[in-house]
């Protein structure tokens with residue numbers, strides 16, 4: 001395996017360690033930096049998420065009346081309606097993010113990824129960073145349904161965010177165009193992450209992850225906003241707009 005080492009003692013790490021919020025303990029924050037993810041159980045009440053899920057299901061259905069959906073829809077900061085916007089700026093989310101990335105947090109984009117009996121793909125092993133490059137980002141993957149091995153939950157390689165993996169392009173007509181070389185995954189410990197509605201998986205953009213196929217046809221919807229530490233320069237060209245949630249930003253993206 002060829003890996004470029006990423007120093008775990010980044011500015012983001014130091015900021016986060018000195019800004020532990022009440023939502024997460026310092027042990028939780030340490031585990032995020034050690035493992036590349038932190039699974040926060042029950043941040044949201046399942047009932048709150050019923051409304052979010054039905055809103056997202058309606059948005060996706062309205063845009064795709066022929067039901068040709070690929071199982072993913074991305075919204076950039078300037079495309080959010082007020083309901084989605086309320087979720088990405090939810091105070092619990094901001095408080096959690098501040099403890100993980102630091103006092104300056106910017107929202108970039110959010111996506112829904114859904115699987116059911118028609119859309120049953122397994123996503124390949126990948127590191128999200130290859131889709132945007134630049135500074136490191138964090139994604140908060142909110143379970144809108146129970147996500148388990150049978151309906152396509154995520155799996156991760158703990159601590160894989162300390163290295164950049166070798167990727168290959170894949171000829172996948174669906175959503176994922178890049179995947180890690182198989183030797184990057186072989187022999188490494190894999191953790192299956194089963195979530196209940198309201199649980200949130202916060203993960204670093206170098207965390208190697210993939211998902212199981214949806215084998216039982218039960219709905220598995222998620223809503224996953226992505227953020228960055230706004231105090232770190234970002235030369236990614238993926239986002240033209242961003243939304244500052246707290247602190248200040250040194251990045252030139254237009255604020256929405």
Ligand SMILES: O=C(O)CCC(=O)C(=O)O
Pocket residue numbers: 113123128152153154209210211222224
């Ligand atoms: O939700 C999934 O099945 C895959 C999610 C994923 O790979 C991602 O958000 O990058």
